[in-house]
Amino acid sequence: MSSLMWYIYDFARKAWTDAFTNAKSLPELAEKPIRFRDFPKVNKEYCIGCGACTVSCPSPNAIKIVREKDDESGEGLTYPVITPGACIRCGFCAEVCPTDPKTLECGENHLIQPEFNIIPSKKQYIVDDYLCIKCKKCMKKCPVGAISLVNDKLHVDQLNCIACGECIDVCPVNGAMKEVFVENFNGQKDLILLAVNYIEDFVNSKEEDLRALEKDSLLQYDLPLDDIMDEALKIIPDEEVSFQIISNAINRLKIRIIDWDKDNCKKCQLCIPDCPTGCISFDENADTIVRDKDRCLRCSICYQTCPFSVIKYFIAKFSLADDRIIHVTVKASNLNEEILME
Amino acid sequence: MLDSIKDVVRKSSIHVCIVNCGGCNGCDVECVALLSPRYDLEQYGIYVHNNPREADVLLLTGAVTEQWRENLKRVYDKAPEPKIVVSIGNCPISGDVFNQEGGHVYAPASDFVPVDAAVPGCPPRPSEILEAILAVGPQAIADRGREKK
Numbered sequence: 001m002s003s004l005m006w007y008i009y010d011f012a013r014k015a016w017t018d019a020f021t022n023a024k025s026l027p028e029l030a031e032k033p034i035r036f037r038d039f040p041k042v043n044k045e046y047c048i049g050c051g052a053c054t055v056s057c058p059s060p061n062a063i064k065i066v067r068e069k070d071d072e073s074g075e076g077l078t079y080p081v082i083t084p085g086a087c088i089r090c091g092f093c094a095e096v097c098p099t100d101p102k103t104l105e106c107g108e109n110h111l112i113q114p115e116f117n118i119i120p121s122k123k124q125y126i127v128d129d130y131l132c133i134k135c136k137k138c139m140k141k142c143p144v145g146a147i148s149l150v151n152d153k154l155h156v157d158q159l160n161c162i163a164c165g166e167c168i169d170v171c172p173v174n175g176a177m178k179e180v181f182v183e184n185f186n187g188q189k190d191l192i193l194l195a196v197n198y199i200e201d202f203v204n205s206k207e208e209d210l211r212a213l214e215k216d217s218l219l220q221y222d223l224p225l226d227d228i229m230d231e232a233l234k235i236i237p238d239e240e241v242s243f244q245i246i247s248n249a250i251n252r253l254k255i256r257i258i259d260w261d262k263d264n265c266k267k268c269q270l271c272i273p274d275c276p277t278g279c280i281s282f283d284e285n286a287d288t289i290v291r292d293k294d295r296c297l298r299c300s301i302c303y304q305t306c307p308f309s310v311i312k313y314f315i316a317k318f319s320l321a322d323d324r325i326i327h328v329t330v331k332a333s334n335l336n337e338e339i340l341m342e
Numbered sequence: 343m344l345d346s347i348k349d350v351v352r353k354s355s356i357h358v359c360i361v362n363c364g365g366c367n368g369c370d371v372e373c374v375a376l377l378s379p380r381y382d383l384e385q386y387g388i389y390v391h392n393n394p395r396e397a398d399v400l401l402l403t404g405a406v407t408e409q410w411r412e413n414l415k416r417v418y419d420k421a422p423e424p425k426i427v428v429s430i431g432n433c434p435i436s437g438d439v440f441n442q443e444g445g446h447v448y449a450p451a452s453d454f455v456p457v458d459a460a461v462p463g464c465p466p467r468p469s470e471i472l473e474a475i476l477a478v479g480p481q482a483i484a485d486r487g488r489e490k491k
Contacts, residue, residue, distance in 0.1 A: 029381060029469055036467075059432070059439045059464075085435035088464035 037089050037107030040082050047103040049078035053093035062086040063093060080104065121163035122241060123179045127154045131176040138167035138177055175252075181245065187236045192249040194235070198228050199326065200255060203316050210259055210314060210330065219330040226324060247320045256298035257314040257330070262288050264310045271302035271311065300335060352398070352424070353480035356388045359397035359421070363414050363451065365404025368465040369431040373401060375468045386476060394420040398483050399475060405433040405440045405447035406454060418455040424486030426458040427451075428474055431465050438464060458482050 010016065032038065054063045062083055068076030080093070080103070094106035127138075127147075132154055139147045139154065146160035147167065156167075171177040181188060202223055209219055225246070236242040267289065272280050279295035280302060282288075303313040313333040320326050362370050376383040377390060391397060394417045406414060418427070429451055432438040437449030451457060459478040461470055 032467065059436075060441055060443070061436050083436070084432075084462040085460070086432055086438055086441075087462075088432065088438060 040104045040106040044079040046099045047079040052096045056092040056096040124182045137170045141170045195246045221328040223326040250320045255316040260311045274305045349484040352483045354387045358399045360401045363404045363410035364407030369403040372465045400427045402429040405437045405449045426482045428459045
């Protein structure tokens with residue numbers, strides 16, 4: 001009886017009634033913590049349909065890529081669909097997703113960008129395996145030991161590299177060690193396109209010199225770079241970077257030129273069926289052979305076909321040094337002579 | 343009158359048996375976490391017996407393996423009516439990572455026993471398991487009980 005009295009007394013206490021009536025789960029039990037990696041979130045509109053998420057997924061049936069029906073407004077969207085019954089919330093799909101911003105979001109790991117260099121540098125040094133002769137001179141020269149032999153190939157550890165550029169100076173093979181500008185890839189492409197188009201237009205404008213060019217002789221021109229430098233600086237405003245990109249491109253550039261004197265052409269039309277892209281055609285109204293410059297591959301098949309040697313084929317090479325003048329050298333191809341010798 | 347008393351009792355006192363039919367034990371560990379003071383499963387009137395003969399709820403984990411195909415039905419038959427089955431995790435739903443080509447799992451578990459509720463996740467959070475048992479369990483048991491009459 002006394003224990004019953006004690007129970008009644010104990011339950012009547014204010015602290016007990018307060019605790020009993022206001023009892024609720026702690027928020028950390030009821031809610032998911034912010035760091036919790038939940039099922040992936042799909043942003044349909046960014047998907048490019050590459051399928052990287054399905055390949056990376058360890059669980060079969062977890063991700064399916066679907067495509068909506070086409071309608072009047074355009075093509076249906078392609079996007080991944082996550083099945084919660086098979087997804088293990090590992091977040092691999094979000095990490096491999098190549099789009100920017102990400103199509104799949106899962107946790108926070110995929111949002112961490114790896115830092116590639118301890119010293120802020122616009123350049124990254126990489127080894128071209130194809131050209132590298134593995135003399136290891138760069139390995140001995142490197143002041144921080146960032147270059148090492150991995151799987152029989154020289155490898156630059158980007159985390160240790162201080163971008164001093166000494167490996168390039170010591171490399172005996174031109175182009176085996178490369179410095180790559182890591183920022184603004186689209187700008188770099190535009191810059192190279194600008195330079196190449198400028199040079200090509202210049203060479204094509206020298207039509208008469210080309211036609212008068214003798215066998216085994218060279219045509220040489222000097223072309224000032226400053227004509228396009230103003231425009232180049234609009235694309236990439238850094239003088240040093242844009243000059244380096246243009247000179248890298250121009251020094252490796254080789255342009256092939258196909259040209260013929262329409263007056264000497266005998267209109268035999270043998271070159272028309274041989275052209276692999278079908279860019280040569282016969283204009284019946286003007287009674288001439290027409291070449292579509294944009295579709296032409298410069299493959300030289302028409303030059304080798306022409307029985308009257310009317311079509312001329314030239315190879316132009318370029319060099320650009322610190323004097324900011326592009327040296328152009330044009331040489332007639334001797335492809336046909338070599339064939340005749342055999 | 344008797345029915346309503348039975349309903350109240352069934353709703354407030356749920357006996358659970360965990361059946362691991364061939365999984366990685368991850369979901370079982372999450373179920374054990376429910377028993378810990380942090381989640382304190384017993385405050386909701388849920389008791390884990392691991393004995394199908396006195397269970398109202400069978401917690402199913404794991405993709406069904408070769409040996410479990412027959413045994414799962416036997417375990418299910420041993421549980422007294424009214425009983426419900428809650429499958430925990432992805433394995434009983436789809437087989438998850440074990441359901442590879444050439445594998446020997448027989449997911450989904452609903453091919454062998456009727457599954458009332460499924461909790462996706464690999465593994466699901468303890469709070470999700472608890473939520474599923476409490477949301478589905480009491481009413482389903484009460485409904486099952488009335489079906490028999």
